[in-house]
Amino acid sequence: MLHKILNIGTAKGHRHSVRMTNLFIVLGLPLLTVNVVIQGLEHQISALEFWLVNGLMMLAFCATILLNYLGHNELAKAWILVMFVIDIGIASTRWFGIESLMFFHLIVVYPVAFLLWQDKPLLRRSIIFFITVVFFSLFYWPGEPMFPSDIQHKHSTMAMVFINCAILLSIIAKLFSNDTLRAHQELAKKASVDPLTNILNRRELERQLDIQQQELASIAVMLFDIDNFKAINDHYGHLVGDKALKHLVACISQQLPSNTLFARFGGDEFCILWPNCQRQVAQQYAQQLVESVASRQLTLPQGTFTISISMGLAYETQRKDLSRLLIDADDAMYAAKRCGRNRLICHWSMPSPASSQ
Known part of the structure; x- marks a missing residue:
């Protein structure tokens, strides 16, 4: 009161x-x-x-x-x-x-x-x-x-x-x-905090990771964005685009492990950091996220939308260099887009240039 x-x-x-x-x-x-x-x-x-x-x-x-x-x-x-x-x-x-x-x-x-x-x-x-x-x-x-x-x-x-x-x-x-x-x-x-989605921004994610740096035994980096997001904005307007971003965050947030860091990097690009996890567990979880987002429809007055994401996953147990891991995850994310979108590509199992054509 x-x-x-x-x-x-x-x-x-x-x-x-x-x-x-x-x-x-x-x-x-x-x-x-x-x-x-x-x-x-x-x-x-x-x-x-x-x-x-x-x-x-x-x-x-x-x-x-x-x-x-x-x-x-x-x-x-x-x-x-x-x-x-x-x-x-x-x-x-x-x-x-x-x-x-x-x-x-x-x-x-x-x-x-x-x-x-x-x-x-x-x-x-x-x-x-x-x-x-x-x-x-x-x-x-x-x-x-x-x-x-x-x-x-x-x-x-x-x-x-x-x-x-x-x-x-x-x-x-x-x-x-x-x-x-x-x-x-x-x-x-x-x-x-990002004002639209109410999750961490990139600067805060990096700050929190820096605090935990000495206690890290391993870290998984999941970088992803919405497939064809520009087309959504261009065709339906930025208001629908904003609702699509909020819908995505709601889908992801419901499935986040307790010790993960979830941040919006800008535009429709997002990042999940998972400290001290096993590589196989991180891969299974990332695949589950991709499938879960694609299975949940967004219903608005303008119509019903199916949103999908392309995700790149990088993992490290020794170097724990965030800037390097982000580059690796970003490369994997763009490989996922070249392979048809709505999928996960792990940095350690990226397709060769020949197979991605």
């Missing part, structure tokens, strides 16, 4: 900024509600005025999410900041007076401004300057005492205000840290 609220409006861009704005609403509304209840119990305030103003403040806070939903994130950020300053600097201070020290909660605005406008230092400095002016204007309000006259009351009030501020800052820091970590994880995933 929380994740869905934070993502409101992120589809329109500025994802991190929008999430941070929504985050402050998720944090601010419960705190505002608790504050309203406590204030209503402890202070003699006109019920109509008190609940009317605080009700309007809650609606104003919720309006921020609406602005994000409509794609107006810059306006949403400015709105929430102004509402927060009004709530602390005017509404609370009006009821409880300067000596209540409620305006000290304005110090929370400093990290809020920093987090919302990280990419705009000039604007951020202007906002911080404005908040500072508001803070000192309240602090030096003419004719009003700055602190409670009673020493014990003064100490308890000061402690309560600064403890509240510390709690708020801690919560903001924790939530910001969690959101930043999640954002970094999403970026890392985007950098390693």
